[in-house]
Amino acid sequence: MKEKIISIINQKGGVGKTTTVINLAAGLSMKSKKILVIDLDPQGNATTGLGLSNTDKSNDTIYSVLNGTKNISDVICKTKFNNLDLIKSNVDLSGLEVETAGDNRRAFILKDQIMAYLNDSGASYDYVLIDCPPSLSLLTIMALVASNSLVVPLQTEFFALEGLTQLMKTIERIKNNLNPELIIRGILLTMYDKRNKLSSQVEKEARQYFQDKVYQTVVPRNVRLSEAPSHGVPVLIYDKNCPGSKSYFSFTEEFLNQEKIMESAA
Ligand SMILES: Nc1ncnc2c1ncn2[C@@H]1O[C@H](COP(=O)(O)OP(=O)(O)OP(=O)(O)O)[C@@H](O)[C@H]1O
């Protein structure tokens, strides 16, 4: 299987997960990589950020896949961007945890569905990117079980590093019990404000502690990044020259280079 399944994960809210999913997906698709984004958050922000609706009462969502009523092939939507497809989400997904309470293999549902689809459909995606919700709930566990690797956005603010210990413990637990191949590809520093000394302090601490796991690219705080979603387009298309876009273009390059390094080491 050539597809790489990558979750963008951090249980802290509002740290730039969805922004990173949308713009990494856009950046890779512009490099002729075929991308499937799975919106695994009941908020449905990746869905609207890529120009689709999370309020149209559609059943073609990841929820229908996870509750067993649809297959992945039934729910993949085209976006208006080349090489970029999406599985939508909406608020229905918030009921999943309670509804699957009796299923002791429920942590594997997403993995099994993705594997069945990739093995049977002749699909030709290069990357599947999963946008995780801000929690360490069942949905996040499902994403950790289904993924080969993880990108962790880290907001360069006070408290940012605090939640990371708990996330690392959860990742370790999943690795030891459910998904031994899982790796952290890297940590992406986001919302960096160069006028704020806290930002550089968090950067320094993160680099000291996580060393070369922290990407060289740092995403600045940039208002264009927060405007783009309301237009339903990635910032890379909304304003390709703004500082936010430059950082996500650079992150895309770094992500692809990292791949070359990982492959030559294998
Ligand atoms: N670098 C940035 N500069 C300015 N605004 C940003 C930046 N990155 C993200 N934002 C904005 O901050 C808010 C939170 O970002 P985003 O939705 O990507 O975070 P998230 O981690 O996915 O949030 P949640 O945990 O709720 O899913 C959004 O309004 C987004 O547009």
Ligand SMILES: [Mg+2]
């Ligand atoms: Mg989000």
